Amino acid sequence: MVNLKNVTKRFGAKTVVNDLSLTIARGELFGLLGPNGAGKTTTINIIVGGLLPDAGSITLQGSGSPQDPNIKRLIGIVPQSLAVYESLTAYENLNFFGRLYGLQGSDLTSSIQRVFELVNLTDRTKDRVKTYSGGMKRRLNIAIALLHRPSLLILDEPTVGVDPQSRNAIFDTLRNLRAEGCTTLLTSHYLEEAQQLCDTVAILDEGKLVAQGTVEELIARHGGQSILTVETSKGKSRIETHEPVQEIVRIHAEEPIISLKMESPSLEKAFLNITGKHLRD
Amino acid sequence: MKEIITLTRKDLQLLFLDKTSIIVTFALPVVLVALIGSVFAGSFPPSSGITSYDYAFSKVMFWGLFGGVASSVASLAIEKHSGTIIRIQLAPVRKFQVLAGKALACISVILISSFVTWTFTSVLFGIKTASLLNMILICFSNAVFFAGLMTFLANFVSTERAAGALSWSVAQLLACFSGIMFPVMIMPSWMKTATNFNPVTWAVKAMEIALWTGGTFHELVLPVSITLGAGLFFFACSVYLFRWTTQNA
Numbered sequence: 001m002v003n004l005k006n007v008t009k010r011f012g013a014k015t016v017v018n019d020l021s022l023t024i025a026r027g028e029l030f031g032l033l034g035p036n037g038a039g040k041t042t043t044i045n046i047i048v049g050g051l052l053p054d055a056g057s058i059t060l061q062g063s064g065s066p067q068d069p070n071i072k073r074l075i076g077i078v079p080q081s082l083a084v085y086e087s088l089t090a091y092e093n094l095n096f097f098g099r100l101y102g103l104q105g106s107d108l109t110s111s112i113q114r115v116f117e118l119v120n121l122t123d124r125t126k127d128r129v130k131t132y133s134g135g136m137k138r139r140l141n142i143a144i145a146l147l148h149r150p151s152l153l154i155l156d157e158p159t160v161g162v163d164p165q166s167r168n169a170i171f172d173t174l175r176n177l178r179a180e181g182c183t184t185l186l187t188s189h190y191l192e193e194a195q196q197l198c199d200t201v202a203i204l205d206e207g208k209l210v211a212q213g214t215v216e217e218l219i220a221r222h223g224g225q226s227i228l229t230v231e232t233s234k235g236k237s238r239i240e241t242h243e244p245v246q247e248i249v250r251i252h253a254e255e256p257i258i259s260l261k262m263e264s265p266s267l268e269k270a271f272l273n274i275t276g277k278h279l280r281d
Numbered sequence: 282m283k284e285i286i287t288l289t290r291k292d293l294q295l296l297f298l299d300k301t302s303i304i305v306t307f308a309l310p311v312v313l314v315a316l317i318g319s320v321f322a323g324s325f326p327p328s329s330g331i332t333s334y335d336y337a338f339s340k341v342m343f344w345g346l347f348g349g350v351a352s353s354v355a356s357l358a359i360e361k362h363s364g365t366i367i368r369i370q371l372a373p374v375r376k377f378q379v380l381a382g383k384a385l386a387c388i389s390v391i392l393i394s395s396f397v398t399w400t401f402t403s404v405l406f407g408i409k410t411a412s413l414l415n416m417i418l419i420c421f422s423n424a425v426f427f428a429g430l431m432t433f434l435a436n437f438v439s440t441e442r443a444a445g446a447l448s449w450s451v452a453q454l455l456a457c458f459s460g461i462m463f464p465v466m467i468m469p470s471w472m473k474t475a476t477n478f479n480p481v482t483w484a485v486k487a488m489e490i491a492l493w494t495g496g497t498f499h500e501l502v503l504p505v506s507i508t509l510g511a512g513l514f515f516f517a518c519s520v521y522l523f524r525w526t527t528q529n530a
Binding site: 048049050069070072073075077079080081082083084085086087088092096097099100101102144 | 283284287288290291294295298299363364365367368369370371372373374375
């Protein structure tokens, strides 16, 4: 569905995306992760045709260019900012963006109704967006991208600043879309989000691809060991192991366990092991 | 064309929801004509063929047009700031169409502003209109010029504050060198020469001809060509700049 080959993008002397090659398969929910300034948003802008790469190539749907209007019709984009008109109603927003994508008449009306239902906003369609909560605005931001039934949905940090309920609703929407066969590219700082949702994850750092694989593969390769904090009559001990169950059985056979805490390897640990712990600004 | 109309409709819808823009663009010129016309009521002898209100209208109506430009520049700055412009650019719409939609909205606002100012001042102060047809033609060419200028200025701003500052600074400069702020005849000679390079000077001249004497084809062809040409030139530059900045920045 998406194929980036040796893509490089520079802003002045700074190389923001450096020789990046990526392939996103049809129907996949693909996570693009990385610290601040890793080049995620620039990569997205290149994929959707908002920026031209300085080197390399990008093809969508086999051979299409993202600059081609027919290819643009296949893409739905949820920008990081709330790209909605606050003075207009939610309905007016959808009506405007739907028309830009060539929808009209009953097609437009039914599409608007469908996406309102998909993001649970049916009871506030005629309200001005400025009266919406942060979570509702985020859901509307997603609804606009889904209006024209894109086969590639790109979401740049779609859950920033939303409460757990709205976040959950957004997750449900993404799962439903995956079930319908929509290819999804997601960037997020919330790694547990990516762990829950994504089939495949790529990690960028300073514009370079530093790791790629399924969530399970990345955790197995870079997530480190499980950490057991075990309390027995002899006292508390902290054990790092790849085989936590066998270790628990072994300890319990020697001495009854009073309390036990286990930290499993996670995508967050894998991410920190890959990108390091120093702050990025 | 459908895309351009969709973009224009949305811009007009947003403008008419903004009370300040409505006041500056539609109400302020009428108030200014009333004010300036009454202050200088005794300064125009009957032999001049025009009243102070006629004179005030031919100059003051341009402040409404500057208001239309300022609110349109601000609308693009708001779109850049909020991110809606990204969404529009990524839709299957050409860069030219995005700017054409904005320009058409600006043209509509300017024509409405001219119509509102002319209607109210005609009813209230009996503004002289020697040739209505020529006045409509001049309003249209002025609208094209100001819309082109608007799209050009919009390339250089990314916040509403910057949009206001830039639009009104340029407006003051153009007004200063065109006879809107003070008459050309009292300017020093270098300034008189400079006014010839300002399309607004020609817009004002054309409006005065249409309103006060009606004007012939030969009288109007030069000012109309200059304002139309300048508007189209600014628009072409804007499309180039817009393409360049959105692809590279």
